[in-house]
Amino acid sequence: MTLHPFDQATTLEPQADGTWLGHTSPAYANMVGPFGGITTAQALSAVLRHPERLGDPVALTVNFCAAVADGAFVVQARPVRTNRSTQHWVVEMLQEGQAVFTATAVTAVRRETWSLDEEAMPECPPPHDVAPPAGRAPMEFVKRYEQRPITGGMPTVWDGSGDSSLTRLWVRDYPARLLDFASLSALSDIFFPRVFIRRSTLVPVGTVSMTVYFHADAQQLADTGSGYLLGQARAQAFRNGYFDHTGQLWNEAGVLLVTTHQLVYYKS
C-alpha cells in the first residue's frame, strides 16, 4: 500500500536530541519552495507526535521567516508550559542551523459546553454542482487538492479589473483522505493571494504569518471524513506591502471547523 502524498510529506524521524528530521516534498512544491500549508502541517506534526502532548490543537500561529530550501529540515517542538487542561508550544524549523519558520501552538483537552456558531455557512451549491476550474496553476501542490471555485476563483484575465477579494470554494485533499488536524492546518492555507483577485494583477507575494483557530474536535473531524470543506476568504486591508485576509472552513454539514487569518507580503 502506498502512503498518501500528505502522509509522505509529513513523515518526521525522531532524533536523539528530541527534535524531528523531515524533508520537503516535491509533491507539494510551490513556485519557489514548498506550499506554506505543507510546511505548517510538518511543524504541527512535530507537536502532534510529541510524547508529552496534552490534548488537541486549538490555536496555531506560524511565521514564514525565510524561503524553505528543497531538502532536509529539523523541527524543534518545545512544550513551554503545561497546565491542567492546556499546553503551550514554541516550534522552530531550522535548515543549516538557521530558523526558516517559527510557530506557537496551544493544545487543550476540551469539555462539552454550551456551543453556537455565529458565523453561518453561506448558501452555496453542493460540491458536485460546481465545476473544477478549466485551467489550473502549474504549481505541483495544486494537484494535491480538488478545488471547485464557487465565486472569486483565480482570475483568467489580468486586466486590473477586480472589485472584491472574496473567494468561496469547495476543497479537499486529492486523492481524498480522512481529515485530521495536520491536513486541516494545511487546508487553512489553500486560499491564493487576495491581491491577485482584488486587482486582477499578478505581483510577487509571500505569506508572512498565519493563524488557525481549530473549533473542531477529533469527533467533528471524524464526522467530516473525506468530505469537501467550504472555504471562504476575504482581505480587510492592503497597505504598503502587506495585506491580511480572514477566512473560514466549514464541512458539508455546515459545522465551522476553522477560522483563519493571514498576513501576506506583496510587491507592486
Place this chain on the structure above:
Amino acid sequence: MTLHPFDQATTLEPQADGTWLGHTSPAYANMVGPFGGITTAQALSAVLRHPERLGDPVALTVNFCAAVADGAFVVQARPVRTNRSTQHWVVEMLQEGQAVFTATAVTAVRRETWSLDEEAMPECPPPHDVAPPAGRAPMEFVKRYEQRPITGGMPTVWDGSGDSSLTRLWVRDYPARLLDFASLSALSDIFFPRVFIRRSTLVPVGTVSMTVYFHADAQQLADTGSGYLLGQARAQAFRNGYFDHTGQLWNEAGVLLVTTHQLVYYKS
C-alpha cells in the same frame, strides 16, 4: 512631570544577559492578574527597544500560558531571523523561571505601494455624541481607557437573552496619550469577552491567544494622535470551551489601523 500610567507600566530595565526586567502595574489590574493588553504591550516593548530591531511591527501573536502573578517578570526577545526588510522574533515572559507568556512578532521596513481598505469603517455617530457607560466594571484597568459603547456594550441584565456578539465602541487611553505601536497592541485587547454579550451570562473566561496585524505605519499613528479609535469585534464560533473573535480598530479618519483576532477559554 509624571509619566502616563501606560509608560510607567511598560518600563523595562535592560539586564546584562540581554533580557528585560519589568513589573506588573496595579494601574492595569484585571479581576485576576493584569489586563492582557498591558502584558502584550510589555512584551512588544521588549522588541521595540531591542538594539537590533529592524522596522516596525506588522504582525504579533501572543499566548497567555498562565496567570501572571503581581510583581516582577523577565522578557526575552530574540530576533531569530533578520532578512533584508523583515525580521522575525520569538518572545517569552518568565516568572520564577517559568514561561507565563509567549509571543512571535514580525517587524518590517515598509515601502509605499498600491493600497486599499476593503473593510470599511461602519457608519457610527461621532465620539462626542456617544455617552460613556452609566456603570463601569470594577477592574482597575477599565479606568485607564475612555470607552463610549455604540452598540453591544456590557450587558446590564444577565438573563441569557443575547442574540449577537457584535460590539462597536469609541475608545482611547485615559488620560489621552499619543498612539504608538505598544499602546495600539494593548487597545487591540479592549473587547470584553464575547460570550458575555452573546448569552447575557457571566462565566469564567480567559484569553488564550491573540493576533494583531498592524496595517498602520508610524506616520498613520502620528496622524491619529490622541484621537479616538473605533473598535469592532464579533465572535465566529463558541465551541466546547473556546470561542474566537475577529475585530478591527479604525481611527476617526476611517483608516483601518489594526485587524485582530483572539481565542478565549470559557467555562459553562
